[in-house]
Amino acid sequence: MEFEISSDVPQQLDSECLVVAIGEGSLTAPARALDEASQGAISQVIEAGDIKGKKGQTMLLRGLPGVKARRVLLLGLGTDEQRNDSNFQKGIKAALTVLKSINCTEATFCLDDAAVNDRDCYWRTRQLVEQAVAELYRFEQMKSKPGDPLSLARVRINLDEADVETGEVAISEGAALANGVSTARDLGNLPANVCTPRYLADQARELAEQHPSLSCQVLEEDEMRKLGMGSLLSVTAGTEEPAQLIVLEYRGASEGDKPHVLVGKGITFDSGGISLKPGEAMDEMKYDMCGAASVLGTMTAVAEMGLPLNVVAVIAAAENLPSGHATKPGDIVTSMSGQTIEILNTDAEGRLVLCDALTYVARFNPASVVDVATLTGACILALGHKASGLLSNDDGLAGELLDAAAYTTDKAWRLPLWDDYQEQLDSNFADMQNIGGRPAGTITAACFLSRFTKEYRWAHLDIAGTAWQSGKQKGATGRCVPLLTQYLIDRTA
Template identity: 65%
Template sequence: MDFEIVSGDIPSLETECLVVAIEADGALSPAATAADQASNGYLSEILNGGDISGKTAQTLLLHKVPGLTAKRVLLLGVGKEDDRNNRNFRKIIKSAMGVVKSTGISSVTFALDARLTDDADLYRELRHLVEWSGNELYNYDETKSKKADPLKLEQIAIHVSENDSDLAETALLDGTAIVNGTSIARDLGNLPGNICTPTYLAEQALELDDEFDDLTTTIVDEEEMAELGMHCLLSVGNGSEQPSKLIVMEYKGGEEGDKPHVLVGKGITFDTGGISLKPGAGMDEMKYDMCGAASVFGAMTAICEMALPINVVGIVAAAENMPSGHATKPGDIVTTMSGQTVEILNTDAEGRLVLCDALTYAGKFEPASVVDIATLTGACIIALGHHATGILANNDELAAELIQAGEQAEDKGWQLPLWDEFQEQLDSNFADIANIGGRPAGTITAACFLSRFTKEYRWAHLDIAGVAWNSGGKEKGATGRCVPMLTQYLLNQAAEEE
């Protein structure tokens, strides 16, 4: 998709569809007013007829409006001023794109110069317009025999004043990078487990290496992991014929010697639960258990496209969790790369087992911060539903930075406590630590487990179990969260360092 910033008089804009805002009670935005004046009150006449009132996300498509070069005009309701926020803004964009996609037009120009949110940040508003319109064009057909019809829409233009064009160009470039990163995360999440294996993820990382000069990929295989002492990570893949992989992507956009920020993704490409077998109903959705890894791929792609002046390392711990005669059993004890021993009481609590060794490995980079991302616990869905990412950290300042980034990116997170009292639930009679702590505070005790391996650096854990995919129905599929939050966090870090 080609995104473009345009300026100039509204009546003379050449586009197949001009989108203008209609405020509550039929009030015209400045762009709509310009179109109305050029058409000798044609829009006013339509509004007086009562076909559209300006309610949030209401639409009315007009053809051949006199006095305008645009072939069509889409009147788009933006609601009352008090109702304008990012949630409703997203609804407005979704509604507009629904009309645009249904018409088969090749170009659309958004001239939404009304105040659309409760935020005065024009960069953020324009970037969200790019992100959310781009996300509405996402379509998965990789594994279908009949591919989707080619998209007729080729260009999305955003009309701004000439004074704002430089800021708008920045917002467009950043928004496009985030759209691309989110789409990659969704593609990886939506692929089935027989295609998206640990080896497949490794191949995708090597392709990113080829695509971007500042990115270098290293694949650590099972033999090398064994030499490093990563027996906890290796234990998860014992029952599978698919070899586990530790994927390391190093982006060097900053100064040599600058400490990198590290993203660590859980990459369980399919999770049966192992010997602690999951129920059969809905198990197909366990292909999404690598969405943490997918978000790392997405964020790394976005920052490479943005050419951020910062050093970042993306680490993916990839394995397939299967039952077999070789599979790890409940009660088995394994030694981690850190030297700590773990009693595996439940093989379905495998995400923390691959992450703990990856987090120890992350320490070799002497990181400025480490953020791990994982579809780790169903308990997080009970706690926060499907709206917010769970955030737990050994550093409250880092947690606050991620929460702020989530608010800026409209990809929200919420902090949960990580108190020492919860650590006692992980006590084991036979090893240094158990891999589960019982039903109470399941999300927190999972993070407590990970915290045992992150004491040397600033660390935060993002539990995306509730936000990484939509279950059932037409909306079923990967969401690409939390690529926007991670990318915004790295944008903020780059701005601070610069």
């Protein structure tokens, strides 16, 4: 997909389809310009009741007199109060649905300040790029006969002359972010017989080869054993596929600058181990590596943008399968931190790989650490599929992540991390147990992780409800790539 800026007046734009917005009872400036050029053609269809300008409404007009574009697509914005971030995104999706159906190869969007409240040219342009790529995304790598390629190959964005430079920056950064999201979606959608821990390691190595700012190191199980990662290795004991600890370093600032660290849970298939999951929808457990996928997607975006800071990504990749060698409920293992863990449920494995990875990252003397994981079904019960769960040992870091979530609409909601919950992890036989019972399951999972993050500012993102969709639209979403990338962009401001 190609994106470019145009600054011609709307009626003079030579385009296969011009997308302009109208509100309920009002025309935006681009729509007024086309209405005047066409001697009131747009006003006439509105007065006739063919379109009312309600949010998400669309109407395609052809051959408007005085307008150079072959088609004009009217896009409803609704009332002034309805012009928020979410409805702007829905409007872009509605427009792209029409553009795909008419098989045009190029389209031009003329969406001015009136299209969304309290957002500037940079935000509108970047969001348009991100939404266009997301809406046109298809995963057909595993099909013997992929569908016909989409005809829409070029999108132009019409801006005032004064906004052209800003628009070009927004396109560049939006495209990088969209590529990061697509990377995460591709990895998440691959089946577990393809996307194994070793496959994830190979993808990290390939990414490092593509960008001189990146370097990659992969620790094998022998090296993890020497480091004392008994918790991580307990998860992979039941499978023949070896675990991989992937370390991807991005150098965009001086060597002395502390890096921001991202840690991703990379369970490429989670059967639950001996604590076997029910068979229904178990195929979706290929998505249990979406934390790792979002971290790799974020590193893709960061490298393409060339952000002036240092970032380290650490991915704990493993399979969780049952066998005669698998870890059993009641087993006790020793983590890299030296703390012992009584494993009461082998299906609570994400925290077992993450705790050793979180101990490992202290060596980087990090400015901040954010781990991302499809960690608990309890998070879906608490927040549904709209917001990721956020827990942190640092109020400032939590606020920075929530700001990034609000800016990108990659929503997150903070849950408490009070000491009151820690007692649910008490064990009679070890320093702690790996589950805290049904009450507050998302919080006690984060309490477990917090015992390994006392040396630095840390936050945990539980994306169990946001990493993928089920049903007819089943597929990875690419969250939280926008949130994480924006958080890192904000650190460079």
